[in-house]
Amino acid sequence: MAVSDAGVSTPTAVSKWNLEGEAMCPHRLVLEHVTSRWGVLVLIQLLERPYRFSELRRAIGRVSEKMLTQTLQTLERDGLVHRDAKPVIPPRVDYSLTDLGREAAEQVYALASWTEQRMGEVLKAREVYDAAKAQL
Amino acid sequence: MAVSDAGVSTPTAVSKWNLEGEAMCPHRLVLEHVTSRWGVLVLIQLLERPYRFSELRRAIGRVSEKMLTQTLQTLERDGLVHRDAKPVIPPRVDYSLTDLGREAAEQVYALASWTEQRMGEVLKAREVYDAAKAQL
DNA sequence: CAGCATCCCCGCAGATACTG
DNA sequence: CAGTATCTGCGGGGATGCTG
Numbered sequence: 001m002a003v004s005d006a007g008v009s010t011p012t013a014v015s016k017w018n019l020e021g022e023a024m025c026p027h028r029l030v031l032e033h034v035t036s037r038w039g040v041l042v043l044i045q046l047l048e049r050p051y052r053f054s055e056l057r058r059a060i061g062r063v064s065e066k067m068l069t070q071t072l073q074t075l076e077r078d079g080l081v082h083r084d085a086k087p088v089i090p091p092r093v094d095y096s097l098t099d100l101g102r103e104a105a106e107q108v109y110a111l112a113s114w115t116e117q118r119m120g121e122v123l124k125a126r127e128v129y130d131a132a133k134a135q136l
Numbered sequence: 137m138a139v140s141d142a143g144v145s146t147p148t149a150v151s152k153w154n155l156e157g158e159a160m161c162p163h164r165l166v167l168e169h170v171t172s173r174w175g176v177l178v179l180i181q182l183l184e185r186p187y188r189f190s191e192l193r194r195a196i197g198r199v200s201e202k203m204l205t206q207t208l209q210t211l212e213r214d215g216l217v218h219r220d221a222k223p224v225i226p227p228r229v230d231y232s233l234t235d236l237g238r239e240a241a242e243q244v245y246a247l248a249s250w251t252e253q254r255m256g257e258v259l260k261a262r263e264v265y266d267a268a269k270a271q272l
Numbered sequence: 273c274a275g276c277a278t279c280c281c282c283g284c285a286g287a288t289a290c291t292g
Numbered sequence: 293c294a295g296t297a298t299c300t301g302c303g304g305g306g307a308t309g310c311t312g
Binding site for chain 3: 189201202205221225226
Binding site for chain 2: 026031040104115122125128129
């Protein structure tokens with residue numbers, strides 16, 4: 001199986017991930033938003049259905065509202081998450097994935113599923129690694 | 137397109153990403169190793185071919201040797217990267233992907249390619265977002 | 273060449289308090 | 293309820309110097 005199976009022609013198709021000097025290239029930043037600690041969880045959760053703010057907070061678990069807000073704003077700005085604030089009292093804000101966001105979320109979800117499926121092999125590898133280190 | 141296309145049955149198939157309280161669940165950690173700043177770059181680079189240490193360092197660009205060493209050790213311990221140290225002088229160490237690592241790398245590469253392909257839409261979304269904010 | 277050890281900084285994340 | 297604003301710490305990560 002070659003790289004081409006991953007979606008694009010060759011490895012070099014991901015051009016200049018490694019910008020010398022200067023600032024990091026923009027793609028890297030988007031990737032980091034998407035794969036960030038809370039970004040991953042938000043995207044996966046929203047894949048199921050739209051969520052309200054504090055509903056999302058409870059669903060994800062241990063996330064401060066500051067970080068959730070920050071994550072949602074970043075993803076919204078990147079056009080991955082849609083924010084729907086209804087002008088009612090008390091306030092009600094629904095978050096959902098955009099089409100773009102759904103594409104990202106599905107990829108992230110695939111990766112997350114992979115880690116879960118292969119966890120056994122990872123744990124085995126760690127035992128081997130740690131055992132080898134220990135007997136030195 | 138539904139979630140099932142992503143590889144597993146339902147979104148809830150990714151069980152307990154959000155462990156309440158206690159420590160983070162192990163899958164999360166593996167995912168963070170793989171999607172970490174330098175982990176992403178290392179995996180993508182090794183997808184092309186095996187690399188020597190400082191060759192990899194040059195290829196990736198702006199990475200300190202500390203972080204490269206740390207990243208490689210983490211990925212090696214997780215069984216994603218194979219380290220081949222030849223007992224010669226001067227030392228020569230080759231790094232390559234294991235079968236497990238190649239699976240991960242292809243997923244990461246797909247995600248990286250996606251961000252690059254969709255960068256235009258992300259930039260457009262940002263303009264809209266920033267413009268809307270500015271005129272408040 | 274391929275690391276390891278140490279020092280040090282500043283930036284992200286958590287905690288807290290307040291608002292529309 | 294859904295945020296904003298402000299303070300603070302602590303640890304990730306860079307820089308430097310040293311070894312086999």
